[in-house]
Amino acid sequence: MTAEQSDPKALGWMVGAPPPADKIIRFSDPDYFSFPKMRWTVCHFRQLMPTVGVSRGLGAPRPLERTIDAAIDGLTFTPTGASTPMTWAQSLSANYTDGIVVLHEGKVVYERYSGCLDEAGQHGAMSVTKSLTGLLGEMLVAEGKLDETAKVATIVPELAKSAFGDATVRQVLDMTTGLRYSEDYADPDADVWTYSAAGNPLPKPADYKGPQSYFEYLQTVAKQGEHGVAFGYKTINTDALGWIIARVSGKSVADLLSERIWSKMGAEQDAYYTVDSIGTPFAGGGLNAGLRDMSRIGQLLLDDGVVGGERLVPEAAIKSIRGGGDKAAFEKAGYANLPGWSYRGMWWVSHNAHGAYMARGVHGQSIYIDPAARMVIARFSSHPTAGNAANDPTTLPGFEAVADHLMKKP
Numbered sequence: 001m002t003a004e005q006s007d008p009k010a011l012g013w014m015v016g017a018p019p020p021a022d023k024i025i026r027f028s029d030p031d032y033f034s035f036p037k038m039r040w041t042v043c044h045f046r047q048l049m050p051t052v053g054v055s056r057g058l059g060a061p062r063p064l065e066r067t068i069d070a071a072i073d074g075l076t077f078t079p080t081g082a083s084t085p086m087t088w089a090q091s092l093s094a095n096y097t098d099g100i101v102v103l104h105e106g107k108v109v110y111e112r113y114s115g116c117l118d119e120a121g122q123h124g125a126m127s128v129t130k131s132l133t134g135l136l137g138e139m140l141v142a143e144g145k146l147d148e149t150a151k152v153a154t155i156v157p158e159l160a161k162s163a164f165g166d167a168t169v170r171q172v173l174d175m176t177t178g179l180r181y182s183e184d185y186a187d188p189d190a191d192v193w194t195y196s197a198a199g200n201p202l203p204k205p206a207d208y209k210g211p212q213s214y215f216e217y218l219q220t221v222a223k224q225g226e227h228g229v230a231f232g233y234k235t236i237n238t239d240a241l242g243w244i245i246a247r248v249s250g251k252s253v254a255d256l257l258s259e260r261i262w263s264k265m266g267a268e269q270d271a272y273y274t275v276d277s278i279g280t281p282f283a284g285g286g287l288n289a290g291l292r293d294m295s296r297i298g299q300l301l302l303d304d305g306v307v308g309g310e311r312l313v314p315e316a317a318i319k320s321i322r323g324g325g326d327k328a329a330f331e332k333a334g335y336a337n338l339p340g341w342s343y344r345g346m347w348w349v350s351h352n353a354h355g356a357y358m359a360r361g362v363h364g365q366s367i368y369i370d371p372a373a374r375m376v377i378a379r380f381s382s383h384p385t386a387g388n389a390a391n392d393p394t395t396l397p398g399f400e401a402v403a404d405h406l407m408k409k410p
Helices: 088-094 128-142 169-173 191-199 214-218 235-249 253-262 291-302 315-323 327-331 392-407
Strands: 051-054 097-104 107-113 271-274 287-289 342-344 347-349 357-361 365-370 375-381
Touching: 051 253, 051 287, 088 097, 088 392, 097 291, 107 291, 128 169, 128 235, 128 253, 128 287, 128 291, 128 315, 128 347, 128 357, 128 365, 169 235, 191 214, 191 235, 214 235, 235 253, 253 271, 253 291, 287 291, 291 365, 291 375, 315 342, 315 347, 327 342, 365 392, 375 392
Parallel strands: none
Antiparallel strands: 051 271, 097 107, 097 375, 271 287, 342 347, 347 357, 357 365, 365 375
8 A cells, every 4th residue: 555545544543432443453453553554553652552751841842943945845866776766755655754854954944744643743763762772871871870891780680691691881782782582573483572572561361471571571582692793783782771771870761861851952742652561661662752852852963962052962972873883793784775884872874975874763763864964854654664674765865865955055
């Protein structure tokens, strides 16, 4: 189904009091996050499962000035591996875009909503969440509160017997740990589904014998290979980092994100995390937020961690992320669409001529930061294919085309 055919409004999901039986979506449904139902679900997680809030505080939102650039819709580019150009407007539909905001010099130059999302709504950030967890980790390292060379077991003794025990904090931050864990969403037997079952907040079946929470699962992870050798994208690294952050700071990632960033950057809306059965925020993928606030995160990093003259993020943390990680370790992971990239502090670093880097999440979630163009793009999507290899050939050249256009403006 195309983006237009699968639009949740067109399909009538959860409309009515009550909705017709064939239009109801429940968290307990095995297909609640399958296409096309997931195009509704991504905007409504808090109606389906327990969550914990990320407060924006009590101050007024920091306004985003607007200087809309009507020319952006007509920009053309050629997707990677293709011979036929497409327009920016066409790419939004091709990538099942639910919402997208482009900032240039801190001003909104483009904003569109579709599907389940509008300017007042919230959307699952998926693994963009990882980059915010990584940002908190980098902040604690920069402040001397977290030793990046420390072994995980010295901070979280409960992980001593797991694969994480003899990994360093930096290896967790950069996902160069050697873990036996499969994150192939297309494989029904992959470890990611066992992990999801552990984190499921609903009561477990009577015959369930597995871990009951994220923390319990992390203690079962076995080692495979050596730490520090190769990049391996595994969500459990981020939840291990979330546990480390909680131990070092005395606060959950939800509370620390609110205290250090969300309540101080002028956010428009509270955000929230999905949680497991004991209330642990899903640090690897549970954040839900408004789109403009995600663009504010990008602008915060673009502005070297400063908002309105107040430093929220240590300069050293920003420098660490922008510098990128070990390219040779990243190359071993085989990301064909990301040649020359690296991974640092749970951010994806392009090392292109503009120094662009980004947060990425399944089904097309993005925060793309281009320092040379002074541009931020925040996007929420509900692409039918989870892996970003399905949208990268359109996404990345499209983002670069907008950056090139903005750089030519007087």
